[in-house]
Amino acid sequence: MRDTFAATVNAALDDDPRAAVVLAAISAGMFRRSAVRHPGRVIDLGIREQAMIGVAGGLALTGMRPIVHSYAPFLIERPFEQIKISLAHQDVGAILVSIGASYDASEEGRTHQAPGDVTLLDTLPGWTVHVPGHPDEVRDMLRQAIPGDDRVYLRLSGTTNRAPLPVGPRLNVLRTGSPRSAGVVVAVGPMLDRTLEATADLDVTVAHTTTVRPFDREGLSALTAAAGNADVLLVEPYLRGTSAHEVSEALSDRRHRQRSLGVARDTELRAYGTPAEHARAHGLDTEGIAKAARDFFLV
């Protein structure tokens, strides 16, 4: 996904004079050629993340379209007040593109992991949050976002699905349960393939989205109404329950049950190893999702 991001943005720098890239050392080599071709539109501040967001805000104030990139903890968590004040409060936009996701950097440890990034951004109004599950989706999302002037977060990951899906604001339905089905499963971004596999033998509707904010409440309401039970299992690749309040809002007009899968909130996982091992520890591997789905849907 990072390669697709760099290729798409390098092409945008050639085509769109508003486009600018703002970096804090991370991935600077991927934009070196553009920095020569487009003086002043690839700005590497060195390891200065507060200035990175502030400079992006200033660029946007002059009408440019800043694309800001770093590892998720250094892009969202360290300069969070700059995101709140230097972008949102100024009423200017930017495209923030992170790598690392929740535990791509499993061997690096906690310092390079940000399972809470979407929850943090969710405390601010007006952000569109995309969680792509395939490199082609990254390309499509960027092409849609770059001509705009709104606030967009793209959360890239090393985990991908086998095939891309159409990018848009609505839930995609991958499998439709019967009128007597047990409920609806919503898989976010790269969680799709394993969720389909984990629920293959259940009578449930499986939907997928790469756009978690704004959340498609209307779509979830309709899918749940058509299912046999108003029960929703949410499978997200970041902090457990990040979108639970969206499900609650979507279904506030009826009695319902819901359960959220995601990265554990109650403990810090102090282990290295592989992303697959972290997924297993958080119950986000196929086996863990399958077990949680059977428990939740009472089958």
Next chain:
Amino acid sequence: MTTTATFSRYADLPALIGLMEGDEKHNGASNSTLDVLWVLYDRVLDVTPGTAEDPARDRFLLSKGHGPAAFYAVLAAKGFLDVTTLRGWTSFDSPLGHHPDRVLVPGAEIGSGSLGHGLPLALGTALGLRAQGIRKPDGTGPRVVVLVGDGELDEGSNHEAIAAAARLGSDNLTVVVIDNASASHGWPGGIGRRFEVEGWETREVGGRDHDALHDAFTRTRTGRPLAVIARVRNGN
């Protein structure tokens, strides 16, 4: 004669501030910036209410957002704000709060109050104007002036921007530091040194001396970002 013309002089600023704070309640934070703000808007910046949306206008960013009465007064004196708007400041329906919001205040380039945001925003603005090649009719590039306090310089975000600005060649950026010795631990050796070592040109002047301020802001430049240290004693 309109009220704008009536309240358009330097001598009118205390009366304008009085509309907000009451005559007896001028505080040091607002007064410390008064003369710098006046000199900038009266003699330095190429921006008027008529050019407030012009891409080639000069920009003034108030980073030290607390104590904004002097800023609002100067904006009113220069016609960006109606004088009557000053009455009722900080009330629910007023666009004017104790910290300015650019979305609400005509003429305010940024919203501020949380210290340490203005200088990085100003650097980004300066870089954005330069990257787009924006020029005035006379061929010169617009300048970006940001006002910070010496206490505000404690915020590390400023030092990220100070270090980056000269190395990125931002010669269209000016920082004016209102130095009223309010930093908790001071700046041994002087504030200017923090800028000089990072490649800035620095000029230190009395923050009440209009001609000296004008000269510091407008004297021929050397192709580097400029820091003007304006010394002010609170209440003086």
